[in-house]
Amino acid sequence: MTLLEVRALDAFYGDFQALFGLTLDVRVGETVALVGANGAGKTTFLKCLVGLIGTKRGEIRFSGDEIGRKPAEHIAQLGLSLVPEGRLLFPSLTVEENLLMGALNRRPGSWTLETVYDLFPILRERRRLSPNALSGGQQHMVAIGRALMANPKLLLCDEISLGLAPLVIEQIYRSFARVRADGASIVLVEQDVKRATAAADRVYCLLKGRVTLEGGARELGLDELSRAYFGT
Amino acid sequence: MIWIETIVNGILVGGLYGLLGVGLALIVGVMRVVNVSHGEFMVLSAFMGVSLAGTMPWLHPAALLVPILVIFFGLGYALQAVLINRIITRPDPFAAILLTFGLAVVMRNLMLEGFGADPRTLTAGTLAQASVPILGLAIGVLPLLVLGVSVVLFVALQLVLTRTRLGRIVRATADNRDVARLMGVNPAHVYNIVMGLSLALASVAGLLLAIRSSFTAYTGVERLLIAFEVVVLGGLGSFWGAMLGGILLGVVQLVGLKFDPNAGPLYAHLLFFVGVLLRPNGLFGARA
Numbered sequence: 001m002t003l004l005e006v007r008a009l010d011a012f013y014g015d016f017q018a019l020f021g022l023t024l025d026v027r028v029g030e031t032v033a034l035v036g037a038n039g040a041g042k043t044t045f046l047k048c049l050v051g052l053i054g055t056k057r058g059e060i061r062f063s064g065d066e067i068g069r070k071p072a073e074h075i076a077q078l079g080l081s082l083v084p085e086g087r088l089l090f091p092s093l094t095v096e097e098n099l100l101m102g103a104l105n106r107r108p109g110s111w112t113l114e115t116v117y118d119l120f121p122i123l124r125e126r127r128r129l130s131p132n133a134l135s136g137g138q139q140h141m142v143a144i145g146r147a148l149m150a151n152p153k154l155l156l157c158d159e160i161s162l163g164l165a166p167l168v169i170e171q172i173y174r175s176f177a178r179v180r181a182d183g184a185s186i187v188l189v190e191q192d193v194k195r196a197t198a199a200a201d202r203v204y205c206l207l208k209g210r211v212t213l214e215g216g217a218r219e220l221g222l223d224e225l226s227r228a229y230f231g232t
Numbered sequence: 233m234i235w236i237e238t239i240v241n242g243i244l245v246g247g248l249y250g251l252l253g254v255g256l257a258l259i260v261g262v263m264r265v266v267n268v269s270h271g272e273f274m275v276l277s278a279f280m281g282v283s284l285a286g287t288m289p290w291l292h293p294a295a296l297l298v299p300i301l302v303i304f305f306g307l308g309y310a311l312q313a314v315l316i317n318r319i320i321t322r323p324d325p326f327a328a329i330l331l332t333f334g335l336a337v338v339m340r341n342l343m344l345e346g347f348g349a350d351p352r353t354l355t356a357g358t359l360a361q362a363s364v365p366i367l368g369l370a371i372g373v374l375p376l377l378v379l380g381v382s383v384v385l386f387v388a389l390q391l392v393l394t395r396t397r398l399g400r401i402v403r404a405t406a407d408n409r410d411v412a413r414l415m416g417v418n419p420a421h422v423y424n425i426v427m428g429l430s431l432a433l434a435s436v437a438g439l440l441l442a443i444r445s446s447f448t449a450y451t452g453v454e455r456l457l458i459a460f461e462v463v464v465l466g467g468l469g470s471f472w473g474a475m476l477g478g479i480l481l482g483v484v485q486l487v488g489l490k491f492d493p494n495a496g497p498l499y500a501h502l503l504f505f506v507g508v509l510l511r512p513n514g515l516f517g518a519r520a
Contacts, residue, residue, distance in 0.1 A: 050414055076416035084414075090407040093400060100397075101404050105416035150415075 001028045003154055003185050004049070009058035011041075011048050011209075018044040019209045022058070026154065031176070031186040033196035033217065036206035037229060042189040043085050045206070046156050050082050051075040063153065077105045079153035083160055085189075087143040089131040095142050096127040102149030109151025110182055116145040119175050137168035144172065148179070155179055155186045161195055173199055193225055207231045237369050238490050239483055244375035246482025247382040248440055250475035252455060253462025254386060255433035261469040262406040262426045263320060265328040269336035271456030273431050274438025276339065277304060278447050279347050281354050281439045297381070300439055301432045308431030311335075312424045320423065336452065343449040351446040354439065378440050385433060386475060392429075402426060434459075454497070461504040467514025476515055480507075 004026040011019035019041050026032050036042050047053045049060060051072035060068040067075055081102070089098050099113060117124035120141040131139055140160055147155055161169045176186060176199060190196035197203050197217045205213035205228040213220065213228030226232070252274070259265050280303070281296050315335070319327040362373040393399035405412040405422045413419060438455065441447075462481060466473025481500045488499025507515075 052410055052413070072410070072413040073416050073418045076414055082414055084411065088408060088411045090404045090411070092403040092407050097400050097404075101400065101412070101415050104401070146415075 002026070003028045003030075003063060004187075005059070005061040006049075007059040007061075009045070009048060009060065010056060011044050011053050012055040013044075013053075014055075017209065019048070019056075022206075022209070022211060024204055024211065026185050026187060028153075028185060029180065029183050030202065031180065031188065031200045033200035033203045034187060034189045034206060035191070035193045035196050035203060035225075035229065037191065039208075040206040041209040042206055043158055044209075046082060046158050046187070046189060049075075049156060050080055076150070079107055079150075080156065081147035081150045081152035081154070082156045083140075083143045083147045083158060085158040085162070087131075087139045089139060089142055089146070091130060091132055093131075094128050095123055095131060095134070098131060098142050099123075099145050099149050102146035105150060107151045107153075111148040111151050113149070116148060119148075119178060120145060137164050137172075140164060140168070140172060144175065151182075152184055155184055156189070157186065158189045159191065160188075161190060161192050169195065193229065197225075205229055235487070235490070237371075238486050240369060240371060241375060242483030242486035243479050244372075244379045244482070245444065245486065246479030247379040247475070248437060248444075248478070249458055249462050249482050250478025251382040251385060251433060251437040252441070252459040253466065253474040253478055254389065254471055255430040255437065256459045257463045257466070257469070257471060257474045258389070258433070259426060259430045260463060262402060263316075263328075263423055264325065265316065265320065266332070266460075267316075267427075267430070268329055268332040268456065269339055269452070270332075270430075270434055270459055271452030271454070272336045272339040272343070273304065273307070273434050273452075274441065274455045275447055275449065275452045276343060277435035277438035278354060278442035279343060279352070279449075281442060282352050283347075285354065297436060297439065300435050304435035305428040305432040308428035309424045311431070312427035313420070316427065317420045317423060336456075340449050340452060347449065349448060351448050352442070353446045354442040374443065378443070381436065381440065385436060386471070389429070389433070390471060398425070458497075458500075461500070465504055465507050465514055467516035470514065470516035473514055473516030477507075 002025050006022055006024040009019055009022040010017060022045060034042050034045065044053065048056055051067070051070055056068060058068070059066065062078060062080065065078070067078065090101065093101065096113070099116060122138060123141055123145060126134060126138065131142060134142065144160065160172060173195070179186060188196050188200060197220070200217045203215060203217050203220055204211055205225060207228065208231070212231070213224060256267065256270050259267055277300055280300060284296055285291065315331060316328060319331055363370040364373055393402060401417055402422055404415070405417055405419050409419050441455065458481065462474050462477045465480065466475070466477030481503060484503040485497060485500040488495055
């Protein structure tokens with residue numbers, strides 16, 4: 001069952017074309033890694049999915065519905081959640097209030113304030129603090145928790161391992177087991193190819209706005225990936 | 233003794249000035265929009281108050297507060313939904329200023345047409361003369377009530393913003409509009425409500441100010457100036473700062489008038505000037 005179907009997606013920032021004919025699938029319950037260098041178009045792609053890119057062509061189908069023309073606030077209600085690059089927490093809100101914002105359009109599911117705190121116990125201690133008082137890893141936990149609070153069908157994670165200590169990244173990636181157990185699909189956008197492919201079922205590689213490689217995570221060789229990543 | 237009384241009266245009127253500013257601080261903080269017609273809405277509310285009091289002389293002026301508040305919430309909502317939301321997504325900050333400037337001019341002239349050029353005041357009857365002795369000073373009952381109303385509204389606003397779901401949504405949208413959209417928030421709707429709140433607060437301030445001093449269709453500019461000074465003096469985005477800024481302006485204004493009865497609002501403006509020189513980001517803004 002295909003949850004997300006993207007066909008021939010072109011995306012533009014003004015006159016600048018960032019994505020060229022992107023075609024991609026995500027099945028129900030699957031974890032897909034999207035890897036590529038800086039500027040390859042990974043974040044642009046995620047922004048297209050959630051409705052933050054205005055100028056685009058092509059098809060984006062989520063659970064069968066065409067969502068390419070919908071505004072971000074409608075798409076939020078359909079079951080797509082984004083953990084944005086740079087976390088982008090609300091600084092005027094406490095940790096708990098940030099999590100509650102994620103639950104604004106919650107679908108029925110197992111993720112509540114309590115279960116998020118069970119997943120990341122340190123957040124329960126720091127629930128009344130401003131996000132600025134937290135470490136980078138803890139802020140990532142809040143960002144992920146906020147996305148989970150909506151009980152998404154598809155969780156989109158943009159560079160969540162960037163700038164974090166390996167132990168913290170471990171903890172965060174381990175939390176995905178819970179997400180998968182709930183039947184949700186995950187798209188992991190990472191520059192760290194090893195970690196992303198280890199956690200994923202399938203991998204897409206992006207270079208300069210185009211898909212250069214696609215395959216099962218265990219099947220792709222390092223050489224192949226390298227070529228697709230750097231374009232050599 | 234007379235000085236202490238003056239200072240106390242300054243605090244009382246300062247609370248009202250703070251209320252004038254808080255409405256403006258709200259929309260500047262949430263939408264980065266300066267509503268140049270903020271003063272005109274205050275004057276409109278005063279004209280409405282006078283008209284309503286005229287048609288219903290049996291009604292105590294205090295009873296006007298709630299209906300006017302509700303009407304102006306609606307006006308604010310409509311203003312944002314119909315006019316300002318059209319230009320708010322543009323990166324140019326002047327778009328909103330120009331639009332509201334034009335609106336202010338139109339409103340001034342419509343009010344002149346509709347209500348005439350005579351200065352008006354809102355009378356509070358015997359309440360205006362009543363005073364209570366507190367600690368040996370004669371404090372006016374009306375100014376106390378006005379301060380009371382200002383504080384109640386101010387606290388209510390703070391509570392709405394910090395303790396309610398709506399307040400959470402407003403603060404989140406002010407922080408990052410796009411990420412708020414990712415959570416399902418419709419920013420246009422949030423802005424409508426915030427503008428409604430802003431004009432509701434302005435309407436009460438305008439009504440209360442009209443009891444203290446007379447007004448004409450042109451008084452809006454003066455009112456806007458006070459609101460603007462209060463917001464900047466207090467620090468952009470700080471509500472307590474706006475309240476404190478208002479009180480400071482009020483005290484300096486009245487003390488200055490005692491020294492120099494012909495000065496008009498000079499001393500308040502001087503305080504603003506000095507304040508901005510010393511603390512360009514305002515009392516509660518970040519240290520420059």
